[in-house]
Amino acid sequence: MKKLYYLWQFMKGNRALYIISIGAIGMATFLLFFWPMILRVTVDSIIGEKALEAQGWLKPIFTGAFNFFGGRSGLVGKLWICSILLIIITLIRGIFLYFKGKWSAIASESIAQRIRDKVYNHLQLLPYNYHVKSKTGDLIQRCTSDVETIRRFLAIQFVEVGRAFFMVGFALSFMIPMSVPMTLVSMALVPFIFGFAVIFFIKVKKAFQLSDESEGRMSTVLQENLSGVRVVRAFARQAHEMDKFDTRNCEYRDLTYRLIRLLAWYWSISDFLSLIQIAAVLILGTFWAANGVISLGTLLAFSTFVGMMLWPIRQMGRVLTDMGKTMVSVGRIHEILDEPTEEFHDDEKIAVKGKIEFKNVSFEYEPGKPVLKDVSFTVEPGQTVAILGSTGSGKTSLVHLLPRLYDYTSGSITIDGIELKDIDKHAIRKNVGIVLQEPFLFSRTLKENIGISRINSEDDEIFEAAQIASVHDVILDFQKGYETAVGERGVTLSGGQKQRVAMARTLLMNTPILIFDDSLSAVDIETDAAIRAQLNRRARKATTFIISHRLTTLSEADIILVLEHGKLVQIGSHEELVNQEGLYKRIWNIQNSLEEELETELEKNNVKIGINK
Numbered sequence: 161m162k163k164l165y166y167l168w169q170f171m172k173g174n175r176a177l178y179i180i181s182i183g184a185i186g187m188a189t190f191l192l193f194f195w196p197m198i199l200r201v202t203v204d205s206i207i208g209e210k211a212l213e214a215q216g217w218l219k220p221i222f223t224g225a226f227n228f229f230g231g232r233s234g235l236v237g238k239l240w241i242c243s244i245l246l247i248i249i250t251l252i253r254g255i256f257l258y259f260k261g262k263w264s265a266i267a268s269e270s271i272a273q274r275i276r277d278k279v280y281n282h283l284q285l286l287p288y289n290y291h292v293k294s295k296t297g298d299l300i301q302r303c304t305s306d307v308e309t310i311r312r313f314l315a316i317q318f319v320e321v322g323r324a325f326f327m328v329g330f331a332l333s334f335m336i337p338m339s340v341p342m343t344l345v346s347m348a349l350v351p352f353i354f355g356f357a358v359i360f361f362i363k364v365k366k367a368f369q370l371s372d373e374s375e376g377r378m379s380t381v382l383q384e385n386l387s388g389v390r391v392v393r394a395f396a397r398q399a400h401e402m403d404k405f406d407t408r409n410c411e412y413r414d415l416t417y418r419l420i421r422l423l424a425w426y427w428s429i430s431d432f433l434s435l436i437q438i439a440a441v442l443i444l445g446t447f448w449a450a451n452g453v454i455s456l457g458t459l460l461a462f463s464t465f466v467g468m469m470l471w472p473i474r475q476m477g478r479v480l481t482d483m484g485k486t487m488v489s490v491g492r493i494h495e496i497l498d499e500p501t502e503e504f505h506d507d508e509k510i511a512v513k514g515k516i517e518f519k520n521v522s523f524e525y526e527p528g529k530p531v532l533k534d535v536s537f538t539v540e541p542g543q544t545v546a547i548l549g550s551t552g553s554g555k556t557s558l559v560h561l562l563p564r565l566y567d568y569t570s571g572s573i574t575i576d577g578i579e580l581k582d583i584d585k586h587a588i589r590k591n592v593g594i595v596l597q598e599p600f601l602f603s604r605t606l607k608e609n610i611g612i613s614r615i616n617s618e619d620d621e622i623f624e625a626a627q628i629a630s631v632h633d634v635i636l637d638f639q640k641g642y643e644t645a646v647g648e649r650g651v652t653l654s655g656g657q658k659q660r661v662a663m664a665r666t667l668l669m670n671t672p673i674l675i676f677d678d679s680l681s682a683v684d685i686e687t688d689a690a691i692r693a694q695l696n697r698r699a700r701k702a703t704t705f706i707i708s709h710r711l712t713t714l715s716e717a718d719i720i721l722v723l724e725h726g727k728l729v730q731i732g733s734h735e736e737l738v739n740q741e742g743l744y745k746r747i748w749n750i751q752n753s754l755e756e757e758l759e760t761e762l763e764k765n766n767v768k769i770g771i772n773k
């Protein structure tokens with residue numbers, strides 16, 4: 161019920177149009193019933209000699225029209241009038257059906273478009289953590305095929321429910337006044353046909369679901385293969401992947417085949433029941449007509465009614481199953497919409513100087529598994545902080561706290577003395593530039609990829625940012641320069657070029673706080689040094705965090721933090737840390753001895769080379 165309410169909510173703005181379109185199908189159905197009625201009058205009272213017989217509310221309409229055309233004597237020589245009437249009715253019916261199709265399509269397409277917009281906009285506002293955890297394929301499916309299920313249901317099936325109701329309602333109101341016994345005969349098997357349809361489709365719901373899920377699995381294999389195509393090629397796993405796809409493909413075929421077999425059964429049995437129903441009407445009707453209980457025209461009318469009525473009733477089972485499927489889709493879409501979004505106040509602006517203080521900060525992704533434990537340190541504006549630690553020690557987690565991608569679990573982080581949790585997320589993110597450990601480039605041009613961090617930035621500013629990131633000349637060397645389109649995820653660039661483009665994007669923001677998560681290590685030592693030198697020359701030097709394992713980079717920092725299993729085990733300048741036992745000194749010694757070894761080795765072989773640490 162709740163889901164029906166959600167569906168009703170989704171329909172907001174198009175409800176009226178949608179209801180009118182159901183009204184149009186009501187009108188079309190209503191007109192359909194005049195066909196057998198006109199045939200009946202023609203056979204009984206124009207060709208035959210019975211007095212005009214029309215019951216209930218139809219009486220004034222029929223007698224009026226009958227007399228208008230001059231009664232039986234007038235009409236008997238002009239049977240074409242009846243044909244023209246039938247054609248006119250068909251035409252008007254066609255117009256109603258056209259509008260029904262048009263309106264329900266407009267309504268359902270707009271509803272689908274609105275749902276997609278709503279979900280997409282909501283996804284943009286969901287926290288970073290949500291996107292890290294959710295599967296892209298699943299989200300895409302929810303935004304596309306689930307919405308499509310809803311659209312199809314609204315455009316086609318729900319209208320069918322309307323048609324079936326109108327059909328039965330009008331049939332009864334046309335049939336009962338004509339002959340109650342014939343009505344009973346015509347309706348005798350309807351409950352069974354309807355019941356059979358409902359029960360059958362409830363039973364095969366599972367088969368529908370299995371086939372849908374299997375299709376989903378097949379698409380996942382396809383999607384993963386396509387996005388991981390480089391891994392597949394690199395490891396020569398094509399044959400394995402083909403097998404995997406083939407298995408899924410066969411599974412899907414088998415399940416669909418089973419479904420089609422079941423459906424074939426359904427339609428045969430349902431056909432059989434319907435034929436019995438029609439036969440009953442014909443046999444009893446003929447018998448009664450022969451005995452003069454009903455007229456020939458009435459028999460004709462009833463046999464046509466039954467044929468008309470059975471089809472939508474047989475469809476109902478299918479519609480009800482699809483309704484179940486639609487409700488599942490509505491639920492899946494609402495799961496996204498129910499996720500709480502991040503709070504933003506776009507107008508809030510802050511001027512950050514860049515003093516940062518961590519006091520006993522702890523952080524955990526999952527309760528009970530702390531990733532950062534009791535971390536405390538202070539950084540003055542403009543200082544450079546280097547972070548060192550083995551993999552998984554919490555470096556990335558620590559820097560992710562600054563732009564509030566995640567919020568710390570306990571302790572306090574202040575920026576210029578203000579508690580970070582009290583600063584709006586948008587406002588702080590405009591002041592913290594971060595180059596992610598695994599940068600992502602959009603399949604757009606290089607200029608767009610860099611410019612994305614600051615809308616309406618001038619070309620000069622983009623060039624300057626690229627210059628600092630030492631990528632400007634590289635870009636100019638490309639045939640199309642800044643207009644070069646990078647492939648999906650930036651595949652046409654080398655790893656280091658990609659890192660530098662990502663860096664330029666962050667530098668363009670010119671933020672008072674800057675974070676490089678391992679990004680400088682992806683470029684060679686000289687470029688690394690050049691980039692840092694450029695940064696130091698900037699008019700306003702940013703408070704900079706650099707995660708790196710490169711000693712030249714680390715040793716030049718004002719403060720070095722050494723993390724081990726989420727704990728800050730050492731803190732100090734290069735001079736302080738080389739004289740302390742610990743990770744920093746160990747790495748220093750290893751790198752130094754390696755270089756000495758290399759130098760002796762090279763000297764032995766008479767090679768003279770200047771080694772840059």
Ligand code: CTP
Nearest residue numbers: 292525531549550551552553554555556557558
């Ligand atoms: N972690 C987690 N959930 C995430 C990200 C990380 O549970 N969404 C865990 C990791 O399994 C790891 C710990 O948090 O044990 C610290 O991760 P991270 O801060 O990313 O480690 P780094 O020090 O950045 O490691 P690396 O040098 O490999 O980048």
Ligand code: MG
Nearest residue numbers: 555556557597
């Ligand atoms: Mg990391």
